[in-house]
Amino acid sequence: MTDRRSTPAVLFVCLGNICRSPLAEAALRARLAEAAVEVAVDSAGTGSWHVGEPPDPRAQAVALHNGHDIAHYRGRQVAAEDFYRFTHIYALDHENLAELQRRAPADATARLALLLDLVEGLEGQPVADPYFGGEAGFHTTWSQVDRAATALVDYLQGMERLKG
C-alpha cells in the first residue's frame, strides 16, 4: 500500500558501486527518459573500497558503447537513510540482498528485492560480478540490467497510474 502513496525512488546496490549498479542506474535513467517518466534513481555499494571513485573503465566503456556517458558517476556506500529515502532498493545479487536485509533498520520503508526477479525467465538469478572477468562479462551485465530497467519502467508507470 505504501507504494501507491509515495513517489517512487529506486536505488541499485552491488558490492563496489563501480561495475554493476552504476550500469543498472544508467540503463534505468535512459529507459525512464525514453518513456518520459520522472523517478529518482541512484546506486550504491555495500562495500566502501571504491567510495568517491568513477565507475570501472570497463563499465564506462560498455555504457558508452550503449550511448551513455557515466564518467561523472561516483561510488558511494549504502547509508541508513537510504532505507527511507528510496521506495525500492534492488540488489544485484543474493549476497548484497542478504547484506541489505541485515543492515535495514527495523522501521525501514524501502522494499528490498533481487533485481532480476523483475525479468521474466531470469527470476532468482544474480547479475554475475564481472569485476574479475573479461570485457564480455560487462556486455552480459549491460544486457541483464537493461532488461530489468525496461521491466522497471513498466512497473513504475503502473505505480504512477495507481496514485492520485
Ligand code: 4NP
Ligand atoms: P561491483 O563489482 O560490485 O559490480 O561494483 C565489484 C567492484 C569491486 C570489487 C568487487 C566487485 N572489489 O573487490 O573491489
